[in-house]
Amino acid sequence: MNRRTLVKQLFIIAGGIALLPSCLREQGGASIVLKNIKLSATDEDFLAKLAEILIPKTDSPSGLELNLHLFVMKMVDDCESPENQQVFVKGMQALKDNSESQTPEELLTSITTLEGQKEGDEVAFFKIFKNRAIQGYLNSEYVMKNKLIYKLIPGPYQAAVKLKA
Template sequence: MNRRTALRRLLYIAGGTLLLPACYRQSGKETIALTHLVIDEEQENLLAELVETIIPASDTPGGKELLLHLFVLKMVDDCHNPEDQEAFITGLSSFASLAREQEGQDFIKMDANKRIAFLESLKEIENEEVKRFYGITKRRTIQGFTNSKYVMTDLKKYELVPGRYNGYFKMT
């Protein structure tokens, strides 16, 4: 065995040991580390689809592409009081069961028009848990979108104060 073959095999083994933990993601665990909320993978996927429905992808990136569902989870985990966190978790499970009960299928499996119609029908329901959950999610999704790197760098062109000088502006 020559030295080049030995080094090549050693690099293959080292690369394999570095990549091996990434292959064993425990299914059912959340993507982001949370201290107060306990969310499983199914609930995280539901929240991702809800965020994508609120801010759909078009010529701009959507909510799922900007990872706004993780922003919502982190904000609820860090910035809301324990009552809001509990309402968020119970509202998330109530939202999933309400969608299944009203539409006959899971929210994730609905097409975009059915999702929008279902979200518009939430105004008339009397379930306060779902309304509170949807309100928190919508508010934090919009906050995350307006504070995202995409909006701040590509969409919004910032001019320093006092702005540019226009010498031809007529004073009346």
């Protein structure tokens, strides 16, 4: 076998190996890899709808455009305790089941009533979701570059400054 054919076949095999994991991924699953919680594509769509309702599009991008739902999913998967992860999933399922036929405006009113309540899986879910979504928004590239203009280096040093007493 000549060398050129061997190199060509090695590249074809390497491409197939790189493509294989995406083909083996279960259909209907979340678009990002989650290790501790199991979410479906419909769950991800519901979280995207909630992110859009929580941070709507104004002069700044919406929660959906900033992919806050993916940030929340990853943070809950990596940073929350197993108990909070279970509460998150149960509360999300309960809220999703209750709001399947609701319009975004009706979902917004049900969310505002949730904020007034003290207990329940839905309340705990929304509290976790809201805190993580706000964290994701404040740490997003858009906010850091356009809203909170961060100066990496301190301003110039002024040694002799006259103070008015």
